[in-house]
Amino acid sequence: MLNPLNGSHHVEIIEQIPGLSLWHGALDHSQQMALTEAIISAGIFGQGNQAMRFGNLGPHLDMLSTYIKESKVLPPCLSDRLPLFDQAIYNRYNKGEGLISHVDLAKFDDGIIVLSLLSSCCMTMKPVANPQQAMELGYSNGQPQRQQSDKDDHNSALDILLRPGDILILSGPARYLWEHGIAERDTDIVDGEAIVRGTRISVTLRKLLPV
Numbered sequence: 001m002l003n004p005l006n007g008s009h010h011v012e013i014i015e016q017i018p019g020l021s022l023w024h025g026a027l028d029h030s031q032q033m034a035l036t037e038a039i040i041s042a043g044i045f046g047q048g049n050q051a052m053r054f055g056n057l058g059p060h061l062d063m064l065s066t067y068i069k070e071s072k073v074l075p076p077c078l079s080d081r082l083p084l085f086d087q088a089i090y091n092r093y094n095k096g097e098g099l100i101s102h103v104d105l106a107k108f109d110d111g112i113i114v115l116s117l118l119s120s121c122c123m124t125m126k127p128v129a130n131p132q133q134a135m136e137l138g139y140s141n142g143q144p145q146r147q148q149s150d151k152d153d154h155n156s157a158l159d160i161l162l163r164p165g166d167i168l169i170l171s172g173p174a175r176y177l178w179e180h181g182i183a184e185r186d187t188d189i190v191d192g193e194a195i196v197r198g199t200r201i202s203v204t205l206r207k208l209l210p211v
């Protein structure tokens with residue numbers, strides 16, 4: 001079903017942030033719908049808007065992992081590890097909700113991917129002042145937190161538009177030296193165009209480091 005290197009394969013290297021790339025249209029519409037359907041029908045979110053899985057991630061995410069591996073969007077030193085991912089986090093955002101700016105916790109290896117489903121949103125990247133401290137703080141394992149004020153944003157922040165079916169790939173500096181977060185807003189303005197958000201689901205795949 002997920003056929004690597006299909007016609008829509010287009011990986012954009014984000015030059016401003018080493019280690020950041022965006023795989024546009026990684027999943028086509030029917031693949032997105034199949035995965036979304038599987039997430040909803042399995043009742044992954046229960047009463048909340050976040051769910052985590054460790055170890056065996058199930059057939060859909062195993063297939064996604066294989067697809068990512070075979071498409072060679074991660075550096076070879078990461079792509080060859082086994083398993084490629086052993087932790088998944090599902091986040092559901094209602095229209096207008098955001099995610100506090102953070103660096104993923106140090107207990108996760110390099111090479112993190114984020115798949116977007118259902119709705120677009122802008123992810124804001126900004127360089128960290130203190131990478132070690134940022135990785136220790138991460139963000140809470142509870143509900144996605146509300147975006148705090150923009151007071152500490154500065155000029156080097158970069159908005160990356162994530163569309164449904166896109167996969168964002170973070171490695172090296174993009175994973176360790178840049179925070180990522182989602183502002184609380186209903187509409188993102190990209191190149192003068194208003195892109196209205198709806199309900200969005202994301203799937204983050206990571207690999208735990210040995211303890």
Ligand SMILES: O=C(O)CCC(=O)C(=O)O
Nearest residue numbers: 089091104114180202204
């Ligand atoms: O929902 C997203 O797009 C990002 C999620 C994220 O950053 C995380 O789970 O660490």
Ligand SMILES: [Fe+2]
Nearest residue numbers: 102103104180
């Ligand atoms: Fe994250």
